[in-house]
Amino acid sequence: MGAIYVDPVINRATVERDECVECYSCYNGMSKEHLNPTVVRLLRRLFKMARLRFDPEPDVCPTSALTPDELTWPRVIRRAFSDPLVPHESTGVRGRGTEEVKTNDLTGRVKRGEVNFTIELGRPGVGVRMYDIQKMTMALAKIGVAFEKNNPITTLMPDPGTGALQPEVLNEKILSAIIEVLVKIDRLEEILGVVREVEKQVKTVVAIATGVRCDENGEENDVAPIVQRLGFKLVRAKTNFGLGRITNPEAIKAGAGAGAGHD
Amino acid sequence: MTNTLHRFGTTESFRDDIVIFARTSRGKNDKDCVPKLKRFLEMALMYNPVNLGDSAHGGALRPKELTPSAHWSRNLELDFRAVIDGIDTPTNAVVVLNNLEAAEKFLKEVKEADLGLCVNMSTSLENAMACSCAAGQPRHSLSYSLGFEGETEKLPNTQVLMLTTMCGHSMVSASLAKKMVDWVKEGRRTPEQAAKYLTHFCSCGVYNPSRAQRILEDAKKHTE
Numbered sequence: 001m002g003a004i005y006v007d008p009v010i011n012r013a014t015v016e017r018d019e020c021v022e023c024y025s026c027y028n029g030m031s032k033e034h035l036n037p038t039v040v041r042l043l044r045r046l047f048k049m050a051r052l053r054f055d056p057e058p059d060v061c062p063t064s065a066l067t068p069d070e071l072t073w074p075r076v077i078r079r080a081f082s083d084p085l086v087p088h089e090s091t092g093v094r095g096r097g098t099e100e101v102k103t104n105d106l107t108g109r110v111k112r113g114e115v116n117f118t119i120e121l122g123r124p125g126v127g128v129r130m131y132d133i134q135k136m137t138m139a140l141a142k143i144g145v146a147f148e149k150n151n152p153i154t155t156l157m158p159d160p161g162t163g164a165l166q167p168e169v170l171n172e173k174i175l176s177a178i179i180e181v182l183v184k185i186d187r188l189e190e191i192l193g194v195v196r197e198v199e200k201q202v203k204t205v206v207a208i209a210t211g212v213r214c215d216e217n218g219e220e221n222d223v224a225p226i227v228q229r230l231g232f233k234l235v236r237a238k239t240n241f242g243l244g245r246i247t248n249p250e251a252i253k254a255g256a257g258a259g260a261g262h263d
Numbered sequence: 264m265t266n267t268l269h270r271f272g273t274t275e276s277f278r279d280d281i282v283i284f285a286r287t288s289r290g291k292n293d294k295d296c297v298p299k300l301k302r303f304l305e306m307a308l309m310y311n312p313v314n315l316g317d318s319a320h321g322g323a324l325r326p327k328e329l330t331p332s333a334h335w336s337r338n339l340e341l342d343f344r345a346v347i348d349g350i351d352t353p354t355n356a357v358v359v360l361n362n363l364e365a366a367e368k369f370l371k372e373v374k375e376a377d378l379g380l381c382v383n384m385s386t387s388l389e390n391a392m393a394c395s396c397a398a399g400q401p402r403h404s405l406s407y408s409l410g411f412e413g414e415t416e417k418l419p420n421t422q423v424l425m426l427t428t429m430c431g432h433s434m435v436s437a438s439l440a441k442k443m444v445d446w447v448k449e450g451r452r453t454p455e456q457a458a459k460y461l462t463h464f465c466s467c468g469v470y471n472p473s474r475a476q477r478i479l480e481d482a483k484k485h486t487e
Binding site (some may be wrong): 001002016023024028029030031032033034035055056058059060062084085099100101102103105106107110116118120121123124125126149175176178195196199203204205206207208209210211212213215216217218219220223224227232233234235236237238239240241242243244245246247248249250251256 | 265266267268269270271272277286287288290291292293294295296316318319326327328329330331333334337370373374377378379380381382383384385386387388391395400401402403404405406407408410411412413414415417418419424427428431432434435437438439440443444446451460461463464466467484487
């Protein structure tokens with residue numbers, strides 16, 4: 001985000017609060033030394049006077065200068081969508097999305113003939129304002145798609161039918177958020193068309209993924225030919241190998257989802 | 264989230280980047296899963312992983328409390344045992360390999376172990392297909408990455424993007440990755456050291472220090 005800079009007036013590293021997405025990468029990712037700040041500053045000044053520069057480890061904060069703020073609503077959603085170590089209250093899942101196809105072998109969430117879109121705004125590393133996310137959700141709602149109920153973005157919609165988000169969160173900036181919709185494959189082109197149209201109106205990047213169910217031989221020839229025809233290069237994928245098995249005694253007893261993923 | 268899916272690069276650039284992870288589904292196979300997740304990671308040890316991770320506690324390189332002597336002598340060894348011993352809750356257990364043959368054998372062993380966990384692989388389509396064939400396990404579901412769109416002019420250069428997108432949560436900043444490229448070019452750090460600094464910021468252990476080292480070695484000679 002580039003939210004941390006040295007303020008020349010006070011001569012201290014400062015966090016630009018409006019740009020900071022509360023990802024806590026600076027706080028969680030840096031090793032710490034807990035040195036005396038006065039001594040560290042004095043040494044730096046002496047080195048500077050002699051035109052010398054200490055070559056420290058780049059991932060160490062010598063004085064443990066960064067301390068987390070107490071976050072309140074609506075700023076607290078910045079952290080919920082940016083710090084992967086904090087589970088969303090809505091989903092209980094760490095990160096910004098849901099289990100999507102990662103557990104499809106047990107949940108049967110995506111069936112043959114369906115495609116699960118994960119449209120992630122702000123990724124990689126650019127960040128996004130909630131009002132830009134709302135542009136995408138409202139455009140998708142307009143064409144009548146249903147948003148994944150367990151997705152954190154959906155929980156911010158008072159009425160998922162409109163795609164509008166809670167007004168007080170709209171100016172918040174986050175690292176990224178995933179909009180998740182499940183449709184029949186025959187709507188794939190229509191959805192991608194809408195996404196590409198909205199992309200022109202938002203001031204960020206968009207990472208798109210499509211989740212699909214393979215056939216009994218592990219082949220997938222429904223979605224790949226369409227997206228390739230639309231100009232997307234298929235290089236990388238996440239592959240679920242179908243090794244999951246229901247093992248919770250209650251789930252076995254209830255027959256909950258038995259064989260759900262093995263259609 | 265899709266934290267390993269949108270890594271930037273060509274198929275060829277993923278030759279040494281295979282992420283295999285095991286996880287559970289709430290209410291279906293999460294009860295008493297901790298020993299199974301630990302076993303999944305234990306099994307990976309004989310295939311020379313380049314990172315192991317647990318999304319709740321981190322990877323094999325984690326930030327630490329240090330003393331100033333760290334600037335001259337610092338232990339940057341990967342601590343796989345800490346990852347395995349640290350699992351205490353249902354989580355994503357992650358194995359990062361830099362060798363297709365090892366990935367094929369590992370998947371086969373995981374299949375035979377029949378842990379009941381949901382096992383996914385994030386890599387090139389070719390690598391995953393090769394592993395599927397070698398293990399005799401047809402693919403169940405796929406999530407294709409369709410890449411990045413929108414204001415892509417806001418993205419950094421190719422090498423920096425390859426380094427930063429290995430952490431899908433974007434915990435590895437483009438500024439730091441760019442700085443590491445520069446430091447390697449200036450001879451201030453080796454590619455191996457620079458790769459390990461970047462790895463510290465990944466909070467779930469999916470970062471591939473081996474691929475990062477290769478990218479930094481390439482970047483020393485030319486910028487893309």
